[in-house]
Amino acid sequence: MKxxxxxxxxxxGCHLCEYQCAFANSGETDMVKALKGVKINPRIQxxxxxxxxxxxxxxxxxxxxxxxxxxxxxxSIKDGVIHLDENKCVGCYTCVLMCPYGAIMPxxxxxxxxxxxxxxxxxxxxxxxxGCPNAAIVYExx
Amino acid sequence: xxNNGINYIHxxxxxxxxxxxxxxxRVCERQCANEVHYMDEDGVMRADNSKCVNCHRCVxxxxxxxxxxxxxxxxxxxxxxxxxxxxxxxxxxxGSGGVLLSSMGNPTNLPVYWDRLLLNASQVTNPSIxxxxxPMETVTFLGKKPKEIVRDEEGNIVNxxxxxxxxxxxxxxxxxxxxxxxxxxxxxxxxAATELGICYNTGEGGLHEDFYQYGPNTIVQVASGRFxxxxxxxxxxxxxxxxxxxxxxxxxxxxxxxxxIVGDISRTRMIPEGSDAISPAPHHDIYSIEDLxxxxxxxxxxxxxxxPVIVKIAAVHNVAAIASGVARSGAxxxxxxxFRGGTGAAPTRIRDNVGIPIELALASVDxxxxxxxxxxxxxVVVGGSIRSAADVVKAIALGADACYIGTAACLAMGCHLCxxxxxxxxxxxxxxxxxxxxxxxxxxxxSQRLVxxxxxxxxxxxxIMGGMGINSIESLRGNRLMLRGVGLNQKELEILGIKYxxx
Numbered sequence: 341m342k343x344x345x346x347x348x349x350x351x352x353g354c355h356l357c358e359y360q361c362a363f364a365n366s367g368e369t370d371m372v373k374a375l376k377g378v379k380i381n382p383r384i385q386x387x388x389x390x391x392x393x394x395x396x397x398x399x400x401x402x403x404x405x406x407x408x409x410x411x412x413x414x415x416s417i418k419d420g421v422i423h424l425d426e427n428k429c430v431g432c433y434t435c436v437l438m439c440p441y442g443a444i445m446p447x448x449x450x451x452x453x454x455x456x457x458x459x460x461x462x463x464x465x466x467x468x469x470x471g472c473p474n475a476a477i478v479y480e481x482x
Numbered sequence: 483x484x485n486n487g488i489n490y491i492h493x494x495x496x497x498x499x500x501x502x503x504x505x506x507x508r509v510c511e512r513q514c515a516n517e518v519h520y521m522d523e524d525g526v527m528r529a530d531n532s533k534c535v536n537c538h539r540c541v542x543x544x545x546x547x548x549x550x551x552x553x554x555x556x557x558x559x560x561x562x563x564x565x566x567x568x569x570x571x572x573x574x575x576x577g578s579g580g581v582l583l584s585s586m587g588n589p590t591n592l593p594v595y596w597d598r599l600l601l602n603a604s605q606v607t608n609p610s611i612x613x614x615x616x617p618m619e620t621v622t623f624l625g626k627k628p629k630e631i632v633r634d635e636e637g638n639i640v641n642x643x644x645x646x647x648x649x650x651x652x653x654x655x656x657x658x659x660x661x662x663x664x665x666x667x668x669x670x671x672x673x674a675a676t677e678l679g680i681c682y683n684t685g686e687g688g689l690h691e692d693f694y695q696y697g698p699n700t701i702v703q704v705a706s707g708r709f710x711x712x713x714x715x716x717x718x719x720x721x722x723x724x725x726x727x728x729x730x731x732x733x734x735x736x737x738x739x740x741x742x743i744v745g746d747i748s749r750t751r752m753i754p755e756g757s758d759a760i761s762p763a764p765h766h767d768i769y770s771i772e773d774l775x776x777x778x779x780x781x782x783x784x785x786x787x788x789x790p791v792i793v794k795i796a797a798v799h800n801v802a803a804i805a806s807g808v809a810r811s812g813a814x815x816x817x818x819x820x821f822r823g824g825t826g827a828a829p830t831r832i833r834d835n836v837g838i839p840i841e842l843a844l845a846s847v848d849x850x851x852x853x854x855x856x857x858x859x860x861x862v863v864v865g866g867s868i869r870s871a872a873d874v875v876k877a878i879a880l881g882a883d884a885c886y887i888g889t890a891a892c893l894a895m896g897c898h899l900c901x902x903x904x905x906x907x908x909x910x911x912x913x914x915x916x917x918x919x920x921x922x923x924x925x926x927x928x929s930q931r932l933v934x935x936x937x938x939x940x941x942x943x944x945x946i947m948g949g950m951g952i953n954s955i956e957s958l959r960g961n962r963l964m965l966r967g968v969g970l971n972q973k974e975l976e977i978l979g980i981k982y983x984x985x
Contacts, residue, residue, distance in 0.1 A: 350924045352513070359507045359545055372546050375505040391918060473543055474924045 341420035342481050344457065344466050346394045350476035351386070353393030357468035357477055358382035361397075364458050364467035381448050383455040384468045395468065395477055397455040398422060398443040406435035406444055406454075421457055426450050490573035492556045495536045497529035503548035510540035510549060515907040515919055537900035539909035571830070582830035585903035585913070587730060587822040587867055587889055590834050594822075595841035595974075596873045599880075600983055602964045604951040611953050613944035619954040620940055622652040622884050624721075624861040625790040625814045644814060645790045647701075647721050649884060650679035651940040652955055653874060655932075656819075656865045656886035657703050657725065657794070659685030661738050661747045661759065662826035662903070663892075664920040665692075667912045670895055670928030672696035677929065678936050683886075686710075686725060686736070686761060688750040694718050701792065704781065706735055707761035709751040713784060721815070722781045723792035724774070726765070729823025729866040732796030732837045736761035737827075742906065742915050771807035778812040790814035797821060797843035797866065798836075802850035809851055809859045817886060818843055820866025824889040826913055827904035840866040841880065845978045848881025848960060871942035880978065881960040894935040895928045 359375060361382040368374035384397035400422050407415045407422060414428035415435060431451030435444045447453030457479075458466045469479040497518060504527050511519040516533045519540060534551065541549045558566050571582055604610040611618070625646035632640040655671045662685065669692075675682040676699045683701040688710015693700070702719035704711050716722055727733065738759035748755040768774050778791050793808045794817035795801065801818065808816050820840025825833065844864045851857040864877050865886030874885050893899065896910035903913035911923030943955070952958050966983040967975050975982060 350921060352918075352922055354509050354512050354543065355507065356509055356543065356545060359505065359509075363545075372503050372505060372548075375507075375546075376502075378505075471545065474922060475927055476924070 341400070342479055343400050344397060344455070344469060345478050345480065345482060346396070347476050347478065348392055348394035350474045351393040351395060352474055352476070353386055353388045354473065355386050356471055356473060357384050357395050358386060360467040360471035361455075364461050364463040365453075367462070369462070381445070381453070383443075383445075383453055385442075396441055396443060397468070398439075399441055400457075405438040405440065409434045409438040421459060422454065423456060424450075424452065424454055490577065491532075491570055493531035493534065493554055494570075495534045495551050496531050496554050497534055497540075498550050498552055499527060499529065500548045501526070503546045505546055505548075507545060509543050509545065513539050513543050513909065515909050515914075515916070535900040535902040535905070536898075537902070537909045538898040542898075583827055583904045584830040584833050584901060585825060585827055586892075586899055586901045587824040588834050588837075589901065592821075593839065594867075595839055595970075595978070596869070596876055598967055598969045599841070599876045599978075599980070600966045600968060601872070601875060601879070601946060601950070602966070603949040608951045610951050611948040613941075613948040616948075616953065618944040618948060619956070620651045620943060622649045622955060623647065624649065624863065624883055626860060627858040629858060645721075645788055647681060647790060647815075648679070649681065651936060651943070652878060652882075652884035653868075653936055653939060654680050654701070654863065654884060654886050655682035655891045656823075656888035657683035657685040657701075657723065657728075658826075658888055658892075659687030659703075659709075659738075660690055660750055661685075661687040661742060661915070663912055664908075664914055664923060665690065665746065666920050666923040666925050666928065667892075667895060668693060669925040670923065670932060671891065672700065673925060673929035674932035674936070675699040677933050680936065681720060683723060684719070687738075687747070687759075688752065689715055689718055690746060690750050703794075704777075705761055706763070706765045707759060709753065709759060709761075712752070716781065716785050716789075719789065721790045721792055722785060723794055723817065724765075724777060724781070724813075725794045726768070726774075727794070727796035727798075727819070728825065729796050729819030729821050729837055729840070730825035731828040731832050732798050732821075733763060734829070734832060735763040744915065747915065771811050774808065774813075775811040782812070792817050792863070794819060796823070797838045797840055799838065801838065801843045802846040805847040805862075806850055806854055806856070809854075809856045813860060815861045815863060815883075816847070817863040817865065818847060819886070820864065822867030823865055824867075824892070825903075840864050841876075842974075842977050844877060844880050844882055845962075849979055852960075871939040871946065874939060875943055875946045875958065876965060878955060878958050879961050879964045881962070883959065890935070891932060894931045895923060896931075 361384045362380035363371045363374050366374035384395050386395045412428050412430045414425045429451050444454045466479050469477045518529050518533045522528050536551050623646040626644045628642045632642050660668050671682040672693050676696050681699050681701050686703050686705030697718040700719040701721045701723050703723045705725040740756045740758045791813050792815040793813040797820045821837030861883035863884045864882045868885045868887050908914040911920050962979050965980045967980050968983050
């Protein structure tokens with residue numbers, strides 16, 4: 341299955357992926373309208389320090405702890421992608437605690453949010469990959 | 483002492499930010515090595531215009547297109563003689579007492595002869611060729627061409643060809659040293675040259691051990707500093723280039739500051755860390771053509787006569803006579819670099835005032851070598867601002883065998899010609915050694931963009947040749963009847979050896 345991977349060798353720590361993510365999931369068609377004056381809460385987050393940067397988002401693990409821990413069945417694996425059903429989520433944050441990567445976080449308007457590879461938003465392909473200026477984030481089979 | 487708290491220099495550029503569009507993502511701030519952009523205490527993005535070199539890194543990465551850079555319209559009292567540039571440079575020197583430094587090629591408004599040459603095409607009386615339907619040959623061999631056919635006792639042809647460089651298209655990446663440009667820039671050039679079946683050139687900084695694998699597409703350079711020259715280095719490439727001069731700074735040497743001689747660069751150049759890399763102005767063992775001949779043959783001897791030797795000279799007043807000497811020195815290829823040629827750092831006055839246009843130099847060298855019957859002794863490669871496929875075609879029609887592109891290659895890798903290479907803070911990861919900046923040039927992207935550029939130019943060369951009814955680059959070479967001049971005087975036409983449009 342194609343997943344989003346980060347080559348930290350090429351990550352510049354520019355944080356553009358975070359803004360592309362926030363825009364892609366905003367439902368807006370204009371980035372300025374979507375993000376002007378907004379404190380973004382992206383599903384991908386750049387870790388940085390000591391000259392090493394890399395972006396982290398849901399790894400779509402084959403044996404995901406978040407799905408295992410979900411008490412309401414809101415998290416499931418659909419064609420390899422870990423999918424969140426907001427209607428079933430009760431907001432217990434077990435998944436937030438379980439994820440070793442910190443890739444599930446409280447959302448804006450929903451209890452939690454996570455990367456679903458932009459398959460369910462208007463972008464249609466991972467916006468972070470498309471917008472990375474140095475091909476540090478890739479969407480590929482490994 | 484020189485400034486006394488007075489700022490004589492008004493910023494040349496202004497950063498214009500559309501605050502309606504700015505989402506304060508701080509990409510501009512993170513990406514500017516000159517520290518132009520910053521966020522104030524109210525969370526609003528601001529810019530310090532005085533630090534901006536107009537490299538467009540921020541403009542290119544701004545996700546909402548909120549930025550543009552404009553030239554300041556601040557003015558001195560208009561004066562046709564004392565231009566703002568002259569006044570500002572004078573102030574700078576009165577403050578510093580130093581030689582002005584510049585980078586990349588001569589930007590002054592001197593004539594660009596390529597733009598005054600027009601190409602021919604076939605109409606009615608001879609057919610043009612469609613390169614998409616019919617074969618079109620751009621393969622080029624560089625090196626000495628045999629004068630006669632030699633046969634053995636049985637009448638079979640004896641191969642008396644000396645070593646050649648084979649190029650799929652008559653374009654090479656010109657010499658840019660590891661040190662002046664980054665590891666990733668070298669990696670991009672090496673990988674692109676290999677994929678394209680052309681050559682790149684190490685410049686005078688030696689060859690990084692990681693790049694020996696690209697040897698068949700590498701020209702290794704021997705310059706006056708002899709940095710990084712050893713037997714394995716000479717044997718690594720497909721040809722050896724002796725650099726006598728370069729178009730941006732004919733007659734002077736180079737100086738890579740000790741601060742840049744770190745780690746791999748120190749090892750590759752074979753000089754201690756922190757020591758200045760000083761290339762003397764002349765080769766101290768070459769004061770004549772006879773001396774040059776000795777170095778040419780020393781290098782041939784060292785490489786067992788398996789590699790062609792290139793001698794690179796800057797286009798200066800006597801270029802035709804010098805080229806004639808070089809052609810008799812045993813060199814296989816002469817590379818001529820015009821006055822627009824680029825550099826990582828040169829004294830401004832030298833860059834902008836020394837040397838002659840490559841178009842005139844090429845025409846006079848080609849004519850001189852033909853007159854003397856020694857044109858086949860050497861191939862002629864020209865560089866110094868070849869900007870497009872049309873320039874390549876015009877150069878070949880004037881008599882060049884191939885072209886070197888340096889600035890164009892840098893542009894393909896992201897360079898925006900801000901001409902600040904000497905600062906070592908290249909925001910595009912090309913002319914810098916700072917690791918956080920070097921990584922901005924991902925060689926996967928850089929090499930692909932170079933491959934795209936050369937492929938695009940090759941398509942255009944074929945298209946233009948097809949229009950002329952020519953199906954092989956060999957038939958275009960030195961074919962000056964394919965050129966006509968506009969806006970040129972009689973003397974210029976004479977030197978270029980072409981007719982005026984309409985003739």
